[in-house]
Amino acid sequence: MGVLKLHAPGRYANLRRIQSLDPEVDHDEILRLTARHEFPWDYVQGTGIAFMRDYGIPSIADLLDRTREFEDHGVKRYDDTILIGDEATLDGIDSPRSHAALRRLNRIHGHYDITNEEFAYVLATTIVGPVRWIDAYGWRPLDPRELAAIATVTTRFGELMGIKGLPTTYDGYLALLVDTERKHFARTPAATRLAESSIRIAREVSPAPLRPLLRRVTIAVMDEPLREALGLPRQPRWFVHAVRGGLRLRGRMLRLAPPRRTAYVHRPLTYPHGHRLEDLGPLSMLDHLNSPHGKSAHA
Known part of the structure; x- marks a missing residue:
């Protein structure tokens, strides 16, 4: 673990537990400890920024924009995406x-024409986004066992979606993401519309005191290629430094x-009294998804 900095008693207990596990066998337990105990807020923030990367790929942005689900x-x-992941x-x-x-997810996606490459890129964002966020702003570095376990779960998630040719390591997913963005990242009106819609969603689900600055803060934590692809305004350098410095602090x-005692679970505004799997999915599709004819898909 290297030189331990000042910390609360028991702060590294979960890390010691993770280091005693085998990521090939215990990947579910490691992911649970990492995402729901060690870095719950960071994981959510990193995933949120990651989803916005999808808008930088014109073909993905065009499809998402046409559905009008975000608008x-x-x-x-937003809730359904997190709940299906949960x-x-x-x-x-x-x-x-x-x-x-x-x-359920495969039935939803089956209504759209999505390529294997697009699916693989979106999946890559879901692992690279949280890892990059934790690397930048987390209270400790991720352990190699955590990276291995997260990659194992991500690959299995993709296999159950029917995605072919997936990486099996974090570095493989990072390379996939970087290569796809190098080839395809571009600014489009659809990307900007989706980004602004996503920021409005984030404002709705955030505590009231955070809402006035949320748009500017969201832009400030984006890397420049992402900000430019989404067509969002550059923020003053002092503001970007202040936001990122505050997150590092x-x-x-x-x-x-102290370490978190209970696992973080998303509390959806959409379903304040709980949800069923049958509730998840676009409103326009629910009747079909829940009919006998809409219930065949691999996984």
Whole structure:
């Protein structure tokens, strides 16, 4: 672990547990500890920024823009995306609960013409986004076992979606993402519309005191290629430094906090009294998705 900085008693207990596990066998447990105990807020923020990378690929942006799900049913779209991810991982990636969730996701995606390459890129963003965020702002570095476990779960998630030729390591997903963006990242009106819609969604689900500055803060944590692809305004350098410095300070301060006792679980605004798997998906598709004819898909 190197030289330990000042920290709360027991702060590294979960890390020691992770280091005792085998990522090939215990990947579900490692992911649970990392995403739901060690870095719950960071994981959510990194995933949120990651999803916005999808808009930088013109073919993906065009499809998402045409559905109008972000514009017309944004908070539901946000909640459903997180809840399907939760359903796929809370009991383990190869649990019956996970397989049911991924069958649901495959039925939703089956209504659209999406290429294998597009699916693979979107999947890559979901692992690279949180890892980059934690590298930049987390209270400790990720352990190699955590990276290996997250990659294993990500690849299995993709296999259950029917995606072919996936990497099996974090470095492989990073290379896939970088190569795809080098070839295809471009600014389009659809990307800007989706980005602004996503920021409005984030404002709706955030505590009221955070809403006035949320748009500027969101832009400030973006890397320049992403900001430019989304057509969002450059923020003053002092503001960017202040936002990123504040996030790094938060990470250092969290070393003094005790380890989280209970696992983080998303609380959806859309379903304040709980949800069923049958509730998840675009409103326009629900009748079909829940009919006998809409319930066949691998996973």
